[in-house]
Amino acid sequence: MTPLLLDGKVASAALLDFLKPMVETLDPKLVVIQVGDDPASSSYIKQKVKSCEKVSMRSDHIHMPEDTTIDTLMQKIDELNNDADVTGFFVQLPLPDQLRGHEPEIIKAISPMKDVDGFGAYNLGKMFLSKEFEHLPPATPSGIIRLLEHFDIEIAGKHAVVIGRSNTVGKPVAIMLLNRNATVTVCHSKTSNLADIVRQADIIIAAVGQPKMITADMVKDGAVVVDVGIHRTDEGLCGDTDFDALLSKVSAISPVPGGVGPMTVASLIRNCVTAKERQMALR
Ligand code: GUN
Numbered sequence: 001m002t003p004l005l006l007d008g009k010v011a012s013a014a015l016l017d018f019l020k021p022m023v024e025t026l027d028p029k030l031v032v033i034q035v036g037d038d039p040a041s042s043s044y045i046k047q048k049v050k051s052c053e054k055v056s057m058r059s060d061h062i063h064m065p066e067d068t069t070i071d072t073l074m075q076k077i078d079e080l081n082n083d084a085d086v087t088g089f090f091v092q093l094p095l096p097d098q099l100r101g102h103e104p105e106i107i108k109a110i111s112p113m114k115d116v117d118g119f120g121a122y123n124l125g126k127m128f129l130s131k132e133f134e135h136l137p138p139a140t141p142s143g144i145i146r147l148l149e150h151f152d153i154e155i156a157g158k159h160a161v162v163i164g165r166s167n168t169v170g171k172p173v174a175i176m177l178l179n180r181n182a183t184v185t186v187c188h189s190k191t192s193n194l195a196d197i198v199r200q201a202d203i204i205i206a207a208v209g210q211p212k213m214i215t216a217d218m219v220k221d222g223a224v225v226v227d228v229g230i231h232r233t234d235e236g237l238c239g240d241t242d243f244d245a246l247l248s249k250v251s252a253i254s255p256v257p258g259g260v261g262p263m264t265v266a267s268l269i270r271n272c273v274t275a276k277e278r279q280m281a282l283r
Contacts, residue, residue, distance in 0.1 A: 003247060004151060006226065006254035008143075011150035012051075012262035019266070019273055020055045028087035028276035029058040030116065030268070031080055035073065036066035036096045045092055051265045057272065060086075070102045074109055081111045087276045088116030093168075113279060116271040118142070119168065127172060131179040135278070136271045141173035143263025144205060144226050145180070153203070153224050153252060156181035161198050163187045163214065163240070164207030169228055173205055194218075206240035214241040216249055225253040228260050 112122035164170035229240030239256030
């Protein structure tokens with residue numbers, strides 16, 4: 001049987017359609033800070049700005065030079081924290097070498113009210129409490145959940161195996177799945193018997209960062225697969241899973257590109273709407 005394609009273009013378009021009237025009423029503004037010229041970052045930022053345009057949301061792209069110092073970046077963050085017209089902002093990662101060690105302090109400096117990336121301790125902590133407290137959840141995990149929900153994939157009672165334990169995807173998506181009553185296993189580079197564990201999964205979230213690492217022999221018949229990876233190879237773009245080989249085994253799978261990527265961007269816009277609602281309620 002042909003598996004269901006978890007098409008992120010379709011699901012994100014539905015989410016953006018839902019958000020558009022709210023954007024019109026609330027008029028939020030997103031600011032993206034880019035330091036340096038990482039080509040992947042430039043491309044992600046372009047997609048984010050384009051999606052803002054789709055829903056007629058205001059956005060600003062602040063492009064700082066490669067050799068920006070931590071003091072200059074912190075000043076900019078302070079300025080945006082105090083600018084009442086800015087609803088939300090984030091610093092695109094990865095950062096140039098001289099700033100990389102400062103990532104925790106950079107994330108900490110962003111006001112929790114404006115942390116639309118949801119990377120700060122306050123918003124991560126709220127997400128930890130329960131589904132009802134997920135106020136500004138990290139955009140990629142939130143997009144993954146929305147993708148599953150859009151296609152009516154049952155989460156409660158399922159065994160979800162998350163491969164990858166990053167602070168931005170693996171750990172938070174594991175918590176969000178747990179908040180929705182999945183039984184969750186988190187695997188990582190030191191996991192022994194990875195294939196045996198993945199073979200038990202009803203839902204596989206592949207966020208390893210290695211091209212086509214999840215092969216057909218690691219997947220049980222009828223599993224649902226969400227592929228978070230994106231890699232440029234000689235044969236074109238691919239994800240963390242061997243998509244073509246998995247097609248004959250799975251019941252649903254997200255493509256790369258066009259799966260999780262568009263959902264991340266739409267979730268970021270959703271966070272801008274949520275942030276603006278909260279800011280107006282407190283004013
Ligand atoms: N780099 C890749 N994805 C992201 C993201 O969602 N947020 C930030 N700040 N940087 C990223």
